[in-house]
Amino acid sequence: xxxxxxxxxxxxxxxxxxxxxxxxxxxxxxxxxxxxxxxxxxxxxxxxxxxxxxxxxxxxxxxxxxxxxxxxxxxxxxxxxxxxxxxxxxxxxxxxxxxxxxxxxxxxxxxxxxxxxxxxxxxxxxxxxxxxxxxxxxxxxxxxxxxxxxxxx
Numbered sequence: 136x137x138x139x140x141x142x143x144x145x146x147x148x149x150x151x152x153x154x155x156x157x158x159x160x161x162x163x164x165x166x167x168x169x170x171x172x173x174x175x176x177x178x179x180x181x182x183x184x185x186x187x188x189x190x191x192x193x194x195x196x197x198x199x200x201x202x203x204x205x206x207x208x209x210x211x212x213x214x215x216x217x218x219x220x221x222x223x224x225x226x227x228x229x230x231x232x233x234x235x236x237x238x239x240x241x242x243x244x245x246x247x248x249x250x251x252x253x254x255x256x257x258x259x260x261x262x263x264x265x266x267x268x269x270x271x272x273x274x275x276x277x278x279x280x281x282x283x284x285x286x287x288x
Contacts, residue, residue, distance in 0.1 A: 162229030165288065169216030169223045170196040176234040176279055177253025178267060179225055181207040195225060197253035200264065208249050208267045209288040228286035232279050233268060240270040240280045247282060255282065
């Protein structure tokens with residue numbers, strides 16, 4: 136079930152500080168089932184390899200442009216999954232901490248797209264893949280960056 140995109144909390148008068156990605160921010164989170172191991176921060180795709188049509192809409196795998204069945208980007212995994220069928224929450228719109236490939240997201244404002252192994256990379260205008268997110272900061276030492284996920288699911 137989708138979360139509300141209404142403002143969940145406003146700071147006290149005179150205080151306009153939000154301290155957590157989950158506070159307000161118009162973030163939307165959906166729950167899916169993992170098709171396999173997924174790391175927290177991975178870009179995830181619907182698993183189009185599933186045999187049953189309904190399963191294609193509820194199972195997600197780490198997005199990977201190396202396979203035709205994992206290019207349907209839906210969002211960024213909020214937590215890790217270790218087993219098939221495990222519930223996993225995915226940010227489908229709004230703020231998320233995403234895994235970013237080395238050499239990408241050198242600064243804020245970089246448009247991002249999926250790559251391999253659940254990573255995001257800088258958007259290539261010649262690509263046929265959709266724009267998945269925009270960076271809000273440079274990639275950190277842990278290989279992650281805060282991004283705004285563009286709603287696509």
